Ligand SMILES: O=P(O)(O)OC[C@@H](O)[C@H]1O[C@@H](OP(=O)(O)O)[C@@H](O)[C@@H](O)[C@@H]1O
Ligand SMILES: [Mg+2]
């Protein structure tokens with residue numbers, strides 16, 4: 102079966118900001134994150150992304166800018182010899198009642214369906230409680246990293262069985278070496 106890993110974006114792949122990541126220039130990879138994705142890819146993993154982007158609904162940036170951020174991510178991973186999989190985002194605001202905004206699991210379902218992989222036990226790596234709850238809702242494996250909002254999230258009540266790693270590089274090392 103396909104080895105699929107799903108990542109949250111802000112705070113896991115790139116630095117996050119309470120002021121949102123509003124431009125390609127503000128989109129700055131966290132140390133080791135690009136290399137981790139490339140190493141996973143070269144080790145046979147498919148790495149996909151599920152990201153809330155309410156900044157679109159709030160008018161902070163447009164879809165062209167969001168796509169440019171993801172093109173940059175894709176290019177950086179390719180420069181390290183890896184390949185990035187499907188990137189799915191929720192452009193909606195918290196009050197729109199969509200099915201894709203985490204902690205709803207809609208984006209995880211979309212990605213798992215795209216790759217025809219079961220959700221059960223599928224690792225989803227995030228820095229926010231909503232990421233972990235989305236995973237738990239569909240019996241995927243919640244994985245918390247301490248980057249971004251992760252250390253703050255660690256102080257909250259986490260879904261049972263949540264795995265905790267320092268950062269994405271540590272997650273990659275665990276998956277590649279097991
Ligand atoms: O971590 P992911 O899902 O990749 O993206 C999170 C971002 O969409 C933004 O989500 C916002 O939450 P609200 O959407 O305003 O509740 C805030 O937490 C921002 O700091 C953050 O940059
Ligand atoms: Mg995040």
Ligand SMILES: [Zn+2]
Nearest residue numbers: 191199201202
């Ligand atoms: Zn949505």
